[in-house]
Amino acid sequence: MTQPTSSRFINIGERTNVTGSAAFKKLIMAGDYASAVEVARSQVENGAQVIDVNMDEGLLDAVHAMTTFLKLIAAEPDIARVPVMIDSSKWEVIEAGLKCVSGKPIVNSISMKEGEEAFLHHARLCMDYGAAVVVMAFDETGQADTKQRKVEICKRAYDLLVKEGFAPEDIIFDPNIFAVATGIEEHNNYGVDFIEAVRELRDLCPHAHYSGGLSNLSFSFRGNESVRRAMHSVFLYHAIPAGLDMAIVNAGQLDVYDQIDPALREACEDVILNRDADATERLITLAESFKGKSVADEKAAEEWRGWPVKRRLEHALVKGIDAHIVEDTEEARQQADRPIEVIEGPLMDGMNVVGDLFGSGKMFLPQVVKSARVMKKAVAHLIPFIEAEKDLLPEEDRKAKGKIIMATVKGDVHDIGKNIVGVVLQCNGYEVIDLGVMVPWPTILAAANDNKADMIGLSGLITPSLDEMVTVAEEMQRAGMTMPLLIGGATTSKVHTALKIDPAYEGPVIHVLDASRAVGVASKLLSDTQAEDYVAEVAGEYAHVRDARSGKSPSVLLPLEEARANFYDAFLSDKPAPPEQPGLHVFPDWDLAHLRQFIDWTPFFRAWELHGNYPAILTDEVVGETATQLFADANAMLDRIIAEKWLTARGACGLWPCARDGDDVTIHLEDKEEHVRIPFLRQQVKKSRDRANMCLADFIDPNGDWIGGFAVGIHGIEPHSKAFLADKDDYSDILLKALADRFAEAFAEALHQHVRTTLWGYAPGEQLDNAALIKEEYRGIRPAPGYPACPDHSLKPILFDLLDAPTNAGLTLTESFAMWPTAAVSGFYFGHPESQYFGVARVGRDQLEDYAARRGVSVEQAERWLRPNLD
Numbered sequence: 001m002t003q004p005t006s007s008r009f010i011n012i013g014e015r016t017n018v019t020g021s022a023a024f025k026k027l028i029m030a031g032d033y034a035s036a037v038e039v040a041r042s043q044v045e046n047g048a049q050v051i052d053v054n055m056d057e058g059l060l061d062a063v064h065a066m067t068t069f070l071k072l073i074a075a076e077p078d079i080a081r082v083p084v085m086i087d088s089s090k091w092e093v094i095e096a097g098l099k100c101v102s103g104k105p106i107v108n109s110i111s112m113k114e115g116e117e118a119f120l121h122h123a124r125l126c127m128d129y130g131a132a133v134v135v136m137a138f139d140e141t142g143q144a145d146t147k148q149r150k151v152e153i154c155k156r157a158y159d160l161l162v163k164e165g166f167a168p169e170d171i172i173f174d175p176n177i178f179a180v181a182t183g184i185e186e187h188n189n190y191g192v193d194f195i196e197a198v199r200e201l202r203d204l205c206p207h208a209h210y211s212g213g214l215s216n217l218s219f220s221f222r223g224n225e226s227v228r229r230a231m232h233s234v235f236l237y238h239a240i241p242a243g244l245d246m247a248i249v250n251a252g253q254l255d256v257y258d259q260i261d262p263a264l265r266e267a268c269e270d271v272i273l274n275r276d277a278d279a280t281e282r283l284i285t286l287a288e289s290f291k292g293k294s295v296a297d298e299k300a301a302e303e304w305r306g307w308p309v310k311r312r313l314e315h316a317l318v319k320g321i322d323a324h325i326v327e328d329t330e331e332a333r334q335q336a337d338r339p340i341e342v343i344e345g346p347l348m349d350g351m352n353v354v355g356d357l358f359g360s361g362k363m364f365l366p367q368v369v370k371s372a373r374v375m376k377k378a379v380a381h382l383i384p385f386i387e388a389e390k391d392l393l394p395e396e397d398r399k400a401k402g403k404i405i406m407a408t409v410k411g412d413v414h415d416i417g418k419n420i421v422g423v424v425l426q427c428n429g430y431e432v433i434d435l436g437v438m439v440p441w442p443t444i445l446a447a448a449n450d451n452k453a454d455m456i457g458l459s460g461l462i463t464p465s466l467d468e469m470v471t472v473a474e475e476m477q478r479a480g481m482t483m484p485l486l487i488g489g490a491t492t493s494k495v496h497t498a499l500k501i502d503p504a505y506e507g508p509v510i511h512v513l514d515a516s517r518a519v520g521v522a523s524k525l526l527s528d529t530q531a532e533d534y535v536a537e538v539a540g541e542y543a544h545v546r547d548a549r550s551g552k553s554p555s556v557l558l559p560l561e562e563a564r565a566n567f568y569d570a571f572l573s574d575k576p577a578p579p580e581q582p583g584l585h586v587f588p589d590w591d592l593a594h595l596r597q598f599i600d601w602t603p604f605f606r607a608w609e610l611h612g613n614y615p616a617i618l619t620d621e622v623v624g625e626t627a628t629q630l631f632a633d634a635n636a637m638l639d640r641i642i643a644e645k646w647l648t649a650r651g652a653c654g655l656w657p658c659a660r661d662g663d664d665v666t667i668h669l670e671d672k673e674e675h676v677r678i679p680f681l682r683q684q685v686k687k688s689r690d691r692a693n694m695c696l697a698d699f700i701d702p703n704g705d706w707i708g709g710f711a712v713g714i715h716g717i718e719p720h721s722k723a724f725l726a727d728k729d730d731y732s733d734i735l736l737k738a739l740a741d742r743f744a745e746a747f748a749e750a751l752h753q754h755v756r757t758t759l760w761g762y763a764p765g766e767q768l769d770n771a772a773l774i775k776e777e778y779r780g781i782r783p784a785p786g787y788p789a790c791p792d793h794s795l796k797p798i799l800f801d802l803l804d805a806p807t808n809a810g811l812t813l814t815e816s817f818a819m820w821p822t823a824a825v826s827g828f829y830f831g832h833p834e835s836q837y838f839g840v841a842r843v844g845r846d847q848l849e850d851y852a853a854r855r856g857v858s859v860e861q862a863e864r865w866l867r868p869n870l871d
Contacts, residue, residue, distance in 0.1 A: 010050060010246040012085060013043030016069075017054040022611035025057060028065055037072050040079045050106065051079070053097070054087040058788060059839055062088065063096040070100045086131075089775075091122060098129040106172070109134040112157060123161055132170035134211065135161075142767065143176055145190070150175040150197035151204065158205040168207035172245075175201070177212040179219040181271045181280045188280065191217065191235060191272035195242045202243035214247040215615045217272075222618060222635075225628055226290040227268070227283070230260045234268040264290060309335065310346040313378070317350035318357070320370025320731075322377055329378040339385040347378055348429065355428040355519065364626040365420065365609045366633075369731045372423045376728035401429040402454040402526045404486075405447050407439035409468040411816025414461035416607060416737050417489060421457065421518045423730050428519045438814060441472045445479055454526055457486040457512075462786060463868045464793060464816035465489065466496060473505035484508040484525045484535075486518075491868075498542035499549060508535045509542075514609055556686040558693065560846040563684045564663065568692040568834075572701045576762035576780075576831040579655040579706060585759060586808045587712075590649040590747060592642045598746035598753075600774045604634065607738045637735055646720055647740060649747050651712030652808035655760055655829070658707045660700040664854060665707055667802065678707075678798055678828075679854040680790060681840045681869070684847060696789055696828070699835040708755060708829025710782070711805040712747040713821055714740045740823035748825040749773055752782050755829060762831050781835045784827035786817070788839035793817035794855075794865045799826055843869050 018025040027036040043051050055065040073079045085106040086097035107126050112119045126133050137144035137153045144150040154173045175197050178190040198210045218228040233255045267286050270279035304315050309331045332342045354371045357363040408415050415437050422432040448456050458469050487497050497511040512518050524534040601614035610623045617627045656667045666675040682695035717740050724733040756763040785795040796817045805811045812820050852862035
C-alpha cells in the first residue's frame with residue numbers, strides 16, 4: 001500500500017448493524033435508540049465515510065427499527081453528512097429505509113440470483129428512490145468465480161441497469177474476492193481473475209464502482225497475521241490501479257508495500273498474480289518463518305526472562321504464559337518468609353493488573369482465562385508448602401474479597417457461561433465455590449450457609465430454568481436469607497428478573513448481563529460505601545420496569561379462532577415430493593473432519609464475549625489480535641480432537657408421513673395403532689397489514705405430507721475436560737466445550753444438507769458454500785423445541801421417542817428437558833419452500849387452555865411449560 005492508493009478507498013462503518021455488533025443489537029432490542037445513535041456518531045468520528053445499517057434480527061420488527069433509527073440519525077448533522085448503506089436481506093426493510101433517508105443512500109444488495117425480472121424490479125425501485133446499489137456478481141447459475149463469469153454477469157447487469165435509465169455512477173459491483181493458496185489448483189487464479197475482471201469492467205462499464213471483501217483473499221493463512229497483512233497490501237497495490245474503489249478492510253492493519261519483507265512480498269505476489277505453479281508451496285513454507293510476533297516482540301520475549309522474579313510473575317500473568325510459572329513461583333517462595341506471601345504479594349499484584357486491564361477494556365476474556373490458568377498453576381505449586389506449615393492462617397484472615405456460591409439450576413446442564421464468570425471472579429480475588437450443574441435448591445442454600453457465602457450466583461440456559469430460579473429465590477426468602485442473589489444465563493433478562501425473581505426475594509437480586517460485568521457487580525455489593533446505594537439503584541430500576549409493564553398496554557391478541565382463520569396460506573401444491581429414503585436413519589460416528597467444514601465461527605467468538613462477525617473479527621481494530629490468537633488456539637485443538645479422536649458425533653434423523661390437523665401435525669407410523677400427535681402453537685398478536693398469524697402446522701398439507709426430525713450430539717468430552725481441570729487449565733476446558741458446541745451445530749447443519757440433497761432429496765442439485773448455509777439460503781427449516789417458532793421444550797420427549805434418541809444418538813433429557821450431553825441439537829424438518837422461522841410470542845388464555853387439552857395435561861402444567869409466552 002502507498003498513500004496515493006490508500007487515499008482512494010471509501011471506509012464503510014459496520015457497527016450500526018445488529019448482525020455484526022452485539023452492543024448495537026442490545027441497544028436496538030432494548031429500544032435504546034438514543035445510545036444507538038451515539039454508535040453511529042462514533043463511527044463517523046472515527047473516519048467512516050458511509051455507515052451500514054442492518055436490522056435483520058428474528059425477534060425484531062426490522063421495518064420499525066430501520067425507519068426509527070434512520071429518522072433519528074437524519075436529525076443529527078454530524079451523522080447525516082455521510083451516506084447510509086441500507087443493508088437487509090428483506091426487500092420490505094430496504095424499501096422502508098429508502099422512504100426515510102435524506103441524500104443518496106446505498107442499497108446492499110441486489111443480484112440476478114432470482115432472474116432478470118426480480119433484479120430489474122428492485123433496481124427500478126432503487127432508481128425511483130435515488131439510491132445507489134451494490135450489485136453482487138451472482139446470477140441464476142450461481143456465484144461468479146472466473147474472470148469470464150465475473151465480466152459476463154457484471155456486464156449483463158450493467159447493460160440491463162443502464163437500459164432502464166440507472167445512472168452508471170450509482171452502480172457498485174462486488175465481483176467476489178475468493179481465497180487463494182488453498183492447495184486447490186482451480187483456486188490459484190482467483191486473485192488474477194478478480195483484478196483482471198475489474199480492469200476489463202472499468203472499460204466495459206464506464207463510471208461504475210467496484211468493491212469486495214478483502215479478508216476472503218487470505219483465508220488460507222488465518223492465524224498468521226503477518227502473512228495476511230502482506231497479502232492484503234500486495235493485492236490492493238495491484239487491484240486499486242486496476243479500478244478497485246473500496247473494500248471491507250481495516251486500513252490500520254495494512255502494511256506499506258515498500259516496507260514488506262522483500263522475500264515475503266515476492267512470494268505473496270507470486271501467489272496473488274499466479275506467476276508459477278509452485279507459488280503456493282513457497283508461500284506456505286515461507287509463512288512459517290513469519291508466524292507469530294514481530295522481531296521486536298520476540299526480542300522483548302527473550303528479555304523478560306532476565307527481569308526480577310516479581311516482574312516476571314506479573315508479566316506471565318498478564319500475558320498468560322505458563323511455561324515458566326512453576327520455576328518462577330518456586331524462586332519467589334524461596335525469597336519469601338512464608339509461601340502464603342507469594343500469593344498475597346506478587347501473584348495477587350499481577351492479578352490486580354489483569355483485573356484493571358480487563359475492567360478498562362484493554363484485555364479481553366480469552367486473555368483473562370489464560371491468566372487464570374497461570375495463577376492456578378502457581379497456587380497449586382504453593383499449596384503443599386502452605387499446608388505443611390503449622391501456623392496456617394485462620395479463615396478470617398484470608399485475603400479473598402468475597403465468597404460466592406455458583407450453580408446451574410436443577411434441570412439444566414449448561415455451564416460454559418457460568419465457568420467463565422467463575423474464572424473472571426477468581427482472577428479478581430473472589431473465592432468461587434462452583435456446585436456444578438443440575439443443582440437443586442436445597443443444595444444451593446445449604447452450601448451458602450455452610451460456607452458462609454457472601455452471595456449466590458445462579459445460571460441457566462433453557463427457559464424452564466427461569467422457573468427454577470424463582471423457586472430458589474422463594475426458598476431463600478422462606479429461609480430468612482438476606483445475601484445478594486445474582487442471576488445470569490442466555491434465557492435470563494433484566495425484565496424477567498424484575499418481574500418474576502425480584503418480587504420473590506426481599507434481599508438484593510441483580511441480573512448480570514455477562515462475565516465482564518460480574519466483577520463490578522460483586523465489588524459494589526460487598527463495598528461498605530457503595531452497596532446500599534447500588535442495591536437501591538437496582539431496586540429502583542426493577543420497580544420502574546414493573547411500573548412500565550403494568551402501565552403499558554400489551555400488544556392486542558386475537559381470539560384463538562380468529563388467529564387460526566388468519567393462518568399462513570401456503571401454496572401446498574409446492575410441497576416437496578415424498579422422501580427418496582423415508583424412515584429412520586442412524587449415524588453412529590459422523591466424520592469430525594467433515595463437520596469442521598460446517599463450523600459457524602461467529603457464535604464461538606461471542607461465547608468468549610468477543611463481538612463481531614467471522615472472518616472480519618480477526619482484523620477488528622479492537623479485538624482482532626485477541627480473536628486471531630483464540631482462533632489459532634481453537635484450530636490447534638481441533639487438529640488434536642480430529643487426529644486423536646477425542647470426540648464422537650452421534651445422531652439420528654427420521655422422515656415420516658404426516659398430515660395437518662388444525663394446529664397439530666399427526667405423524668402416521670406403520671407400527672403404531674394411533675398417530676403420533678405434535679401440537680404446535682400459533683401467533684395470536686394482532687398483525688398489521690395482511691400478515692398472517694403463523695403456526696408451524698401451516699406448512700403441512702392436511703391431505704397428506706411429510707415431516708422430519710433429528711437429534712445429534714457430541715460425546716466423549718468428559719475425560720478430556722477432567723484432565724484439563726486437573727491441570728488447572730480452565731482455558732483449555734472452556735475452549736473444548738465451546739468447540740464441542742460448534743461441532744454439534746455443524747453436525748445439525750451437515751445432516752440437514754444430507755437430508756435435503758439425499759435422504760428427502762428435494763434439493764438434489766444444491767451447491768451452497770458454508771457462508772450460504774450459515775445465512776440459511778437453502779430451502780426448508782429445522783425449528784427446535786424451545787426456540788421462538790416452537791417455544792415449548794416439552795415437545796422434545798415426543799421427538800426423542802420417534803427417533804429413539806437414547807439408543808440411536810446417545811442423548812437423554814433432564815426433568816426440565818435439557819439435553820445431555822450438553823453439546824446437542826434437536827428439531828423438526830419442514831421441507832415446504834415457503835416454510836420460515838418466526839416467533840410465536842405472547843399467547844392468550846384461550847390458546848393455553850386449548851393447548852393443555854391437546855396435550856392431555858392440566859392447565860397448570862401447560863402454564864409451567866409456556867410461562868415465557870404468557871403475561
